[in-house]
Amino acid sequence: MFEIPDEARRRLTVRFGDGVAAWLDEVPARVEGLARRWGLRCDGVVLSGNSALVLPADRGVLKLHPVPAIAAAEAAALTHWAPVAHVVDLLDHEDDGGLLLARVRPGTVLTGSGALDVLPAVVDLWSAAPDPPAVPPLRERVADWLRRVREQVAAEPRLRARVPLEALDRGEADALGLAGRRGHHGLVHGDLHPANLLAGAAGPVVIDPRPHVGDRTFDLVDLVLVDPSGVDATVAALARALPGLDPDLLHAWCRALAPANAVAALRGAPDAGRTRRLVALAVGT
Numbered sequence: 001m002f003e004i005p006d007e008a009r010r011r012l013t014v015r016f017g018d019g020v021a022a023w024l025d026e027v028p029a030r031v032e033g034l035a036r037r038w039g040l041r042c043d044g045v046v047l048s049g050n051s052a053l054v055l056p057a058d059r060g061v062l063k064l065h066p067v068p069a070i071a072a073a074e075a076a077a078l079t080h081w082a083p084v085a086h087v088v089d090l091l092d093h094e095d096d097g098g099l100l101l102a103r104v105r106p107g108t109v110l111t112g113s114g115a116l117d118v119l120p121a122v123v124d125l126w127s128a129a130p131d132p133p134a135v136p137p138l139r140e141r142v143a144d145w146l147r148r149v150r151e152q153v154a155a156e157p158r159l160r161a162r163v164p165l166e167a168l169d170r171g172e173a174d175a176l177g178l179a180g181r182r183g184h185h186g187l188v189h190g191d192l193h194p195a196n197l198l199a200g201a202a203g204p205v206v207i208d209p210r211p212h213v214g215d216r217t218f219d220l221v222d223l224v225l226v227d228p229s230g231v232d233a234t235v236a237a238l239a240r241a242l243p244g245l246d247p248d249l250l251h252a253w254c255r256a257l258a259p260a261n262a263v264a265a266l267r268g269a270p271d272a273g274r275t276r277r278l279v280a281l282a283v284g285t
Helices: 006-016 019-039 068-080 119-127 138-155 158-162 165-179 216-224 230-242 247-267 271-285
Strands: 054-059 060-064 090-094 098-101 106-108 185-189 195-200 202-208 210-213
Touching: 006 019, 006 202, 006 247, 019 090, 019 106, 019 230, 060 247, 060 271, 068 098, 068 202, 090 202, 098 185, 119 158, 119 230, 138 165, 138 210, 138 247, 165 210, 165 247, 185 216, 195 230, 210 216, 216 230, 216 247, 230 247
Parallel strands: none
Antiparallel strands: 054 060, 060 098, 090 098, 106 195, 185 210, 195 202
């Protein structure tokens, strides 16, 4: 019997509100229909990120988004990146929010990997054709993300005690200013943290884009901040490896987004040392 785990329901409800319950009720019938259409047999546990359900299948991975526009943007980005080696392959998609993706093997998550560890994937993303698909501007992504982070901090005193709202406000203002610059313009993955990089047969494989158009420098920030104590050395190494990268711009992005990254670490199951270093970077101590 098809069941959606309680944790998946909780995460999607946090992201999309109580209205997502009706969509979740329809998921079993949609999975059955897509399995027939694409000749699939789902063979694994239902997984969930913060904005989609993922079902492993015998000849791929079925991904369902509650918001069709998010799925359409992901399909457009994966199509744009189809010629490059280190991005997951899109096998098929449909207009109501369903994607069929290639299965990455072994597919283990590269959590803890920094920008230098996954440099082949970053080089691939930056080497794609220069004309991006029609997806929203990066400023929308930054504004939406930082708004949600601020709401979390405002609601949780323990977070405010570590990352004051003033630090978030300052970081948000700086980030929105950076997002409005042209920078290293192109298609931005939009969510390039280590959990969205999997181990593939030929190196790291990028998954789960939240694509926008803007300064691609944005995509390096989460990877650089894997080690907040080594920002200077990592930025210098990236500047040598990535033609067109402005190290001063990357430093500015890291300072602006450090508060939001610190909040994410505090809300997760963090490495205590990394979290302390992120908080120190976020509040300027």
